[in-house]
Amino acid sequence: MNPKGYAVYLAKRIGQAVLVLWAAYTVTYVILNLLPKNVEQSILVARGMQEAVGDPNAIAQVRAEFGLNESPVRHYFSVLFAALHGDLGTSYQYGSNVASLIATRLGMTISVSLLAVLLAVVVAFALAFAASYFRQKTIRAILQSLPTLSVSVPTFWIGLLLMQVFSFWLGLLPSIGQTGWKTMVLPVVTMAIPVSAMLSKLLMDGFDTVMREPFIVAAKAHGFSRRSIIVSHVIKNGSLPALTMLGLIVGGTVNGAIVAETVFSRQGVGLLIQQAVQNQDFPVVQGVVLLAAAAFVVVNLVVDLIYPLLDPRISHTAKEV
Amino acid sequence: MSSALQIESTVDAAVKASPETRSLPVRVRASIGTALRGIGDGLRAHSGVSTTLAGLFTVVILIASFLPSLVARKDPYATDPAHMFQAPSAAHWFGTDQLGRDLFARTVYGAHATVTASLLSLAIAVVGGLIIGIASAYVGGIVDTVLMRAVDVLLSIPGLLLSITIVTAIGFGTTPVAVAIGVASLPGFARTTRAQTLKIRNRAYVEAAVVSGVSPLRIVFSHILRNVLGPVSVLAMLDFGAVIMSVATLSFLGFGAKPPAAEWGSLINDGRNYLITSLWISLIPGFVVVLTVLSATVLANNLKRGER
Numbered sequence: 247m248n249p250k251g252y253a254v255y256l257a258k259r260i261g262q263a264v265l266v267l268w269a270a271y272t273v274t275y276v277i278l279n280l281l282p283k284n285v286e287q288s289i290l291v292a293r294g295m296q297e298a299v300g301d302p303n304a305i306a307q308v309r310a311e312f313g314l315n316e317s318p319v320r321h322y323f324s325v326l327f328a329a330l331h332g333d334l335g336t337s338y339q340y341g342s343n344v345a346s347l348i349a350t351r352l353g354m355t356i357s358v359s360l361l362a363v364l365l366a367v368v369v370a371f372a373l374a375f376a377a378s379y380f381r382q383k384t385i386r387a388i389l390q391s392l393p394t395l396s397v398s399v400p401t402f403w404i405g406l407l408l409m410q411v412f413s414f415w416l417g418l419l420p421s422i423g424q425t426g427w428k429t430m431v432l433p434v435v436t437m438a439i440p441v442s443a444m445l446s447k448l449l450m451d452g453f454d455t456v457m458r459e460p461f462i463v464a465a466k467a468h469g470f471s472r473r474s475i476i477v478s479h480v481i482k483n484g485s486l487p488a489l490t491m492l493g494l495i496v497g498g499t500v501n502g503a504i505v506a507e508t509v510f511s512r513q514g515v516g517l518l519i520q521q522a523v524q525n526q527d528f529p530v531v532q533g534v535v536l537l538a539a540a541a542f543v544v545v546n547l548v549v550d551l552i553y554p555l556l557d558p559r560i561s562h563t564a565k566e567v
Numbered sequence: 568m569s570s571a572l573q574i575e576s577t578v579d580a581a582v583k584a585s586p587e588t589r590s591l592p593v594r595v596r597a598s599i600g601t602a603l604r605g606i607g608d609g610l611r612a613h614s615g616v617s618t619t620l621a622g623l624f625t626v627v628i629l630i631a632s633f634l635p636s637l638v639a640r641k642d643p644y645a646t647d648p649a650h651m652f653q654a655p656s657a658a659h660w661f662g663t664d665q666l667g668r669d670l671f672a673r674t675v676y677g678a679h680a681t682v683t684a685s686l687l688s689l690a691i692a693v694v695g696g697l698i699i700g701i702a703s704a705y706v707g708g709i710v711d712t713v714l715m716r717a718v719d720v721l722l723s724i725p726g727l728l729l730s731i732t733i734v735t736a737i738g739f740g741t742t743p744v745a746v747a748i749g750v751a752s753l754p755g756f757a758r759t760t761r762a763q764t765l766k767i768r769n770r771a772y773v774e775a776a777v778v779s780g781v782s783p784l785r786i787v788f789s790h791i792l793r794n795v796l797g798p799v800s801v802l803a804m805l806d807f808g809a810v811i812m813s814v815a816t817l818s819f820l821g822f823g824a825k826p827p828a829a830e831w832g833s834l835i836n837d838g839r840n841y842l843i844t845s846l847w848i849s850l851i852p853g854f855v856v857v858l859t860v861l862s863a864t865v866l867a868n869n870l871k872r873g874e875r
Contacts, residue, residue: 269720274732281736329762394868398861400818401810402851404836406842414843497725501816504727508820509839518818519728523735531735536734539724 256551263547269530270539271329275322285314288526289338300318334536336530339522344533348515352537355514356422358497366442366495370517371481373442374449378457378476378484393447393493396439401502406435407511410502433510437502444472444498448491452484461484486557493546501537617868621862628859631675632682639675643668643829652845662847664837673829674852680824682767682859684745684809691749692810693803696756699790703757704764715761718754730813734822735765741824744817748810759802763795767870804867808860815856831856 271525282288286308309315316324325335336343377389412432413421423429454464457480465475509514515534522530631638647667655662663841722731733747746771767773767790776786811831817823818832826833831852838848 266720266723269716270723273720273724277736279733281733302766313721326834394864395861398808400810400815400819400835400853400860403817403849403856406839406849406853408841410846493723495733499725500725500807501727504731504820505816519731523731524821528735528736531732535728537717538728542723542725 252554255554259547259550263491263543267536267540267543270543271536272322274532274535275325278532279317279321282526282528285312285528288528291526293338293341329536334533337522337530338527339525339530340527344529347518347530348533348537351513351515351518354512355503355516358430358433358506358512359503360515361430362437362502363441363495363499365434365438369438369442370445370449371485373446374453374484375476375481377450378453378480379472381472390450393443393450396443397447399439401436401440401505403507404439405432408432408436408487409509424512429510429512429564433506433512436506436509437499441495442500444491444494445488446492448464448488449485452487453480454484455487456480456484486553487554489549489553492549493542496538496542496545502540569682583612599688617865618864620635621865624858624862625866628678628682628855628862633677635675635679636659639669639672641669641672643672643676644827645669648732652841654845655847655851661851664845664848665841670834670848670851673834674831674855677829677831677834678855678859679851680829681814681818681856683809684741684830685748685807687742687745688749688752688810689807689815691746692752692806693799695749695753696758697760697792697795697799699753699757700760701757701764701787701795704768705762705787705791711761714757718757721751721754727816730747730817731820731822734817739822739825741818741828744814744823745784748813748817751813752806753808755806756799763798764791767794769800776782801867804863805871807867808863811856811860811863 278504279285286305289308289312290298290304314321325451332345334348336342337344337347340347373389373392377386380386380389409421414421419431420426420429421432439447454475462479465479466472470478502515503514503521506512506515507514511517515537519531519534521527523535574667617834635643645668647663650659650663651665651667653659653663653667659671660668661674664670664673681868699714700800703711729750730744733750735744737743737746751792773786773790776790781860814823815830815832818830819836820832823830823833834852835849838845838850838852841848858863
């Protein structure tokens with residue numbers, strides 16, 4: 247590949263990513279700051295000062311404290327400037343810095359999410375391998391219907407079912423709690439199911455397409471076994487397209503984290519945003535959305551940057567954002 | 568494609584026929600294969616059955632959601648302290664909850680709330696997506712760039728988070744949840760509409776209409792819209808299950824209607840604290856959600872196959 251062309255592509259792509267992140271921040275700012283009517287009222291309620299809602303002094307104090315007297319444009323730029331320096335504002339309900347609030351809870355969410363994604367990837371590859379390895383139509387039909395089936399089951403219900411079976415019936419694993427590896431098992435499985443359903447659907451389609459390629463027929467004609475053909479040709483070529491949909495996986499993981507942490511009462515970022523919404527804690531909501539958008543943008547950026555290196559057929563100039 | 572398949576099957580046959588490759592395990596596998604093929608043929612003969620069942624179930628759910636009082640005779644809000652936590656029985660098909668309320672009636676009224684909210688979401692997503700997509704593709708230029716960048720930005724925020732953000736701003740309840748999910752699913756529809764419009768816009772008959780001086784608005788309504796609606800409605804069908812699931816999820820997280828009201832998500836959430844003793848409170852409404860989403864997906868997949 248032309249290294250100079252790649253450098254230009256790299257710079258352009260990073261610039262786009264920064265732009266998308268800024269735009270996502272702005273969109274959430276507009277939604278959260280311009281749509282609600284009584285922001286000062288929400289702040290008072292979030293702080294547990296319901297009785298002060300009618301008190302003009304308390305309202306004036308809150309307005310001054312959160313810069314609500316400034317014009318919206320000024321306020322936006324001051325908040326954006328602060329965000330660029332890592333200051334995501336002050337939580338209405340906790341009164342503490344949003345960035346540090348997220349930081350203290352991030353570890354728990356990331357560890358569970360990474361394990362869930364790992365499990366999902368392993369399961370998805372195993373399913374996709376099995377679906378292209380077996381030639382019996384019934385086995386294939388069952389394997390191929392698994393993703394559709396599991397995508398149709400709400401994640402929170404999966405969590406409750408797992409809790410019912412493994413905590414209450416079998417007594418193997420704790421239903422709530424956050425210390426020790428045992429508490430991580432059920433949330434990880436709960437989050438992994440929808441993600442692996444999405445991923446295995448993509449992989450099955452990808453493997454199917456590759457299995458029909460002429461070079462597979464050639465490999466068969468050379469007498470290679472089905473398994474070695476899949477291992478040495480199909481997996482690599484068939485999983486590349488799934489890489490471009492990695493953003494979907496990030497979205498699925500974020501959704502899963504919110505639901506799983508709510509079901510299993512784990513003090514991570516997912517439960518943080520669930521409670522922030524419940525208490526109309528706007529800065530926390532905005533901070534978590536920014537984090538998720540950043541994860542999405544970074545993952546897509548990395549995929550776009552390494553894709554041309556993995557698949558030389560793709561030219562890096564043709565791809566859109 | 569078909570010639571490649573032919574070659575493939577010939578190669579397969581050749582491999583099968585050569586005696587040295589046909590060892591014992593292969594033969595066992597082949598006979599298992601024959602047996603399985605029989606089951607497979609049976610299943611395929613019954614794939615019409617699964618579609619019919621999905622259709623029937625969807626019809627039942629739609630009737631339940633539009634005419635809940637016709638399907639459930641009991642009052643979904645009537646508490647009955649003498650009959651709390653009753654397991655499913657002839658008197659209470661889905662059992663009763665912690666206040667003695669009939670869960671069948673609550674699930675039916677929950678269908679009313681959840682399914683109508685989902686339809687509202689879809690309507691917002693489809694209409695908004697059509698307007699933005701057609702405007703983007705038909706006007707082109709700077710309008711196209713601006714609108715499509717906006718769509719890209721919305722797509723960079725995970726769907727559930729975007730709808731949660733909107734709900735935070737506009738408040739809780741069934742309708743706000745429906746609006747939030749509708750807006751969050753709009754970008755996908757805008758993209759599909761734009762792609763389809765671009766395809767149609769360059770067709771000879773559209774160009775002929777432009778040359779003959781037909782007004783742009785008329786072209787949009789009589790040519791573009793008609794051709795765009797097909798793919799968009801397939802996407803809407805495919806999205807219906809996902810939208811129901813999102814509505815139920817937001818309601819489960821506590822952002823839907825306030826307590827006495829019945830919604831699928833909140834019904835399941837209500838039963839969470841009683842899982843050990845009375846699991847049917849969460850289990851049965853959840854099962855109804857699964858069947859509904861599955862039916863919608865089966866029907867949508869059939870529709871998609873028909874479209875091709």
